[in-house]
Amino acid sequence: EIVLTQSPATLSLSPGERATLSCRASQSVSTYLAWYQQKPGQAPRLLIYDASNRATGIPARFSGSGSGTDFTLTISSLEPEDFAVYYCQQRSNWPLLTFGGGTKVEIK
């Protein structure tokens, strides 16, 4: 099973700051990585698929990069609505998906 490790567990930032979230895979997943955002009491929302493709309706301040085992989700300038938990997910052996443990982006 491919294990995804997200870091840091918590990121404390202020609105307007840049957020950099990391996801590391236990073995190569090529670019088969997605990112989701989840707010309290809500379902996850797809942000990025295949490492760097923004999903429909996702603002340009969200960007994804990486390949192989190391991936990054960047939020260029945090808006108040961006404070949430973010999960990465790999699909290299679809449909046996695995998720990372999540990174919480909280207001400093």
Add this chain to the structure above:
Amino acid sequence: EVQLLESGGGLVQPGGSLRLSCAASEFTYTNYAMTWVRQAPGKGLEWVSTISGSGGSTYYADSVKGRFTISRDNSKNTLYLQMNSLRAEDTAVYYCAKGGRVRGVVDYYYYGMDVWGQGTTVTVSS
């Protein structure tokens, strides 16, 4: 707007059974694989099961294999999850999600889930 609406959650005793449903609307349901993902209280996301668009192929996480059965009724645009021999560790919010896909060089491929329902809560406790 694509919508997914789960139902069927509740409180059940260990060893009991429950059937979840997920009603889909505003997309060509038979064209898409569907997935169940769960989230235990205060925890992360866990993939549970996926079914192909036709219903002919099913896949399960090891943690539920042999106890849960995924199915779909394409005439009713509805997805199901039959959960038997429930354990305390099955307590979670269960989300149904539509397979997100894009067209590759030869055919479509799935990258994850692009639309999620609001979730239904399953509590296994005596």
